[in-house]
Amino acid sequence: MVNQYEVVIGLEVHAELKTKSKIYCSCSTQFGGEPNTQCCPTCMGFPGTFPVLNEKVVEYALRAGLAMNCSIARQTKQDRKNYFYPDLPKGYQISQYDIPLCYEGYVEIPVDEGNKKIGIQQIHIEEDAGKLIHTEEGTFIDYNRSGVPLIEIVSKPDLSSPEEAKRYLETLRNILLYIGVSDCKMNEGSLRCDINLSVRKKGDPLYGERTEIKNMNSFSYALKAMEYEASRQIQALEKGEKIQRETRRWDEKNQCTFPMRKKEEAQDYRYFPEPDIPLICISKEQIQRIQKSLPELPHEKRQRWITDYHITPEEADVLIGYQKTGLFFEETIRHYSNAVIIANWILGEGFRFLTEEQKEQGEFPFTPIQFAELLQLVEEEIISNHIGKQVFEIMYKTGKSPSMIVEENQWKQISDTNQLQEIIDEVLQKNQKSVNDYITGKKVALKALMGQVMKVTKGKANPQKANKILKERLENKKRMDKNAKPMI
Ligand SMILES: [Zn+2]
Numbered sequence: 001m002v003n004q005y006e007v008v009i010g011l012e013v014h015a016e017l018k019t020k021s022k023i024y025c026s027c028s029t030q031f032g033g034e035p036n037t038q039c040c041p042t043c044m045g046f047p048g049t050f051p052v053l054n055e056k057v058v059e060y061a062l063r064a065g066l067a068m069n070c071s072i073a074r075q076t077k078q079d080r081k082n083y084f085y086p087d088l089p090k091g092y093q094i095s096q097y098d099i100p101l102c103y104e105g106y107v108e109i110p111v112d113e114g115n116k117k118i119g120i121q122q123i124h125i126e127e128d129a130g131k132l133i134h135t136e137e138g139t140f141i142d143y144n145r146s147g148v149p150l151i152e153i154v155s156k157p158d159l160s161s162p163e164e165a166k167r168y169l170e171t172l173r174n175i176l177l178y179i180g181v182s183d184c185k186m187n188e189g190s191l192r193c194d195i196n197l198s199v200r201k202k203g204d205p206l207y208g209e210r211t212e213i214k215n216m217n218s219f220s221y222a223l224k225a226m227e228y229e230a231s232r233q234i235q236a237l238e239k240g241e242k243i244q245r246e247t248r249r250w251d252e253k254n255q256c257t258f259p260m261r262k263k264e265e266a267q268d269y270r271y272f273p274e275p276d277i278p279l280i281c282i283s284k285e286q287i288q289r290i291q292k293s294l295p296e297l298p299h300e301k302r303q304r305w306i307t308d309y310h311i312t313p314e315e316a317d318v319l320i321g322y323q324k325t326g327l328f329f330e331e332t333i334r335h336y337s338n339a340v341i342i343a344n345w346i347l348g349e350g351f352r353f354l355t356e357e358q359k360e361q362g363e364f365p366f367t368p369i370q371f372a373e374l375l376q377l378v379e380e381e382i383i384s385n386h387i388g389k390q391v392f393e394i395m396y397k398t399g400k401s402p403s404m405i406v407e408e409n410q411w412k413q414i415s416d417t418n419q420l421q422e423i424i425d426e427v428l429q430k431n432q433k434s435v436n437d438y439i440t441g442k443k444v445a446l447k448a449l450m451g452q453v454m455k456v457t458k459g460k461a462n463p464q465k466a467n468k469i470l471k472e473r474l475e476n477k478k479r480m481d482k483n484a485k486p487m488i
Contacts, residue, residue: 008160
C-alpha cells in the first residue's frame with residue numbers, strides 16, 4: 001500500500017546571518033546575552049523610528065544565492081508582512097514578497113545514483129522576531145533576537161523522501177557554513193526549517209493537498225516528523241479521508257504531528273512595499289565581485305577528496321560536515337601523503353576523544369605537523385599501530401610531540417632481526433609445551449607463543465617480523481623433530 005504512493009517535500013529554511021549588527025539597527029546579534037540588553041527603539045518597533053538596511057545582510061544573502069546557483073534581482077525591495085504576535089512589536093515583519101533578492105537556483109545533493117538537483121525557488125532577506133519565554137510565573141519576551149537578519153531559502157517540491165530532505169538540509173547547512181554567512185547552530189536557533197509535505201499516488205500528475213510542519217530546529221526531529229507525516233497522510237487517504245490544508249507541529253514527546261491552525265494564505269498578510277526603506281539596487285560588478293570571492297564549495301571539496309585522496313563518500317561526508325576538522329585533515333595531507341590513513345585516524349581515534357562541539361571546531365590539542373609525525377612513526381614501523389594509538393591518546397591529553405612521548409616511554413618498536421631472534425629463542429625455551437603442541441600440529445600454539453613474545457617485550461616487538469621469525473623457528477624445530485624420530 002505504502003509503495004503505491006510517493007512523497008513530495010518542499011522546505012523553507014531560515015538561516016540567521018552572522019553579521020555583527022542587526023538588519024535595521026546597530027544592535028548586536030550576539031547569541032546568549034541577558035534578555036533585552038541588545039535592543040533599541042528601532043528593533044523594538046517604537047513609533048517614529050526608521051529602519052536602515054545593513055549592507056552586509058544583502059552581501060551575505062547574495063553570497064548564499066550565488067553559491068546556490070541563483071539568478072539575482074538587479075532591483076528589489078522590502079515588503080511588510082502584517083500579522084500580530086507578541087514577539088513582533090511592530091505588528092509587521094519586514095520581509096520580501098514578490099521580488100526576492102535571489103531566485104531560480106539549485107543545489108545538488110548526493111543520492112544513491114549519483115547527484116540530484118534540487119531547485120531553489122527563491123532566497124529572500126527578512127528580520128527575525130523576538131523570543132517568548134514561557135515560565136510558571138507567566139510569559140516573558142526577549143527582544144534580543146528581534147531584528148536579527150535572516151535569509152529564507154525556499155526549495156521547489158523536488159524532494160521525494162524524508163531521507164532526501166535530510167540530505168538537502170545537510171547540504172544547505174554545509175554551503176552556508178563554508179561561505180561564512182551563518183554559523184548554522186540549530187541548538188541556538190540559527191537554522192530552522194518549515195516542512196511542506198504531501199503524498200500522491202505514483203504517476204499522478206497532480207500534487208496532493210499539503211500540510212506544513214513549522215519551526216523544526218533539529219535534523220533528526222525533522223526526519224522523524226516527515227516520516228510520521230507521510231505515513232499519516234497515506235493512512236488517511238487509504239481510509240478515504242481528505243487531507244486538510246493546515247499547519248501542524250511536531251510533538252517530540254509523543255512522536256507525532258498535531259494540527260495547530262488552518263494554513264493562512266498570502267493575502268491574509270496584506271503584504272505591501274515597505275515605505276521606509278529605499279529600493280535595493282544590485283550592480284553587475286557587485287555580483288561578479290561576490291561570485292569571485294566564493295571559496296571552494298563543500299560538494300566540490302567532497303568530490304575532490306573522493307577522487308584525489310581516495311577516501312570513501314561516507315568518510316568525506318563526515319569530514320565535510322565538520323568544517324574545521326576537515327581543514328585539519330587537509331592540512332595534515334601537506335605533511336603526510338596517505339590521506340586514507342589520515343582519515344582513518346581522525347575518524348577513529350580522533351572522534352573517540354572529541355566532543356561534538358570540538359569536532360565542529362576541529363579542536364585537536366596538537367598541530368597537523370605533529371599528527372603527521374605520529375603517522376610517519378607508525379608507517380616506518382618505529383612504533384606499532386597499537387602503541388601509536390597510545391601515543392595519540394597522550395598527545396591528545398598533553399599536547400606533547402609524538403617522538404618525545406615515544407622516547408619517554410621507551411616505546412620504540414623492536415625491529416632488529418638479531419634482537420628479535422634472541423628474544424624468541426628465549427621464549428621458546430621457556431614454553432616447551434607450546435612448542436611441542438605446535439610440532440604435533442596444534443597451530444593455535446603459534447598465537448600463544450606470539451602472545452608471550454609481546455608480553456616479554458611489553459608490546460614493542462614488531463609484530464610482522466616477530467611472527468615471521470617465530471614461524472621459521474618453529475618450522476625448523478618441526479623438521480628437526482621429524483628427522484630425529486627414526487633414529488630413536
Ligand atoms: Zn536595535
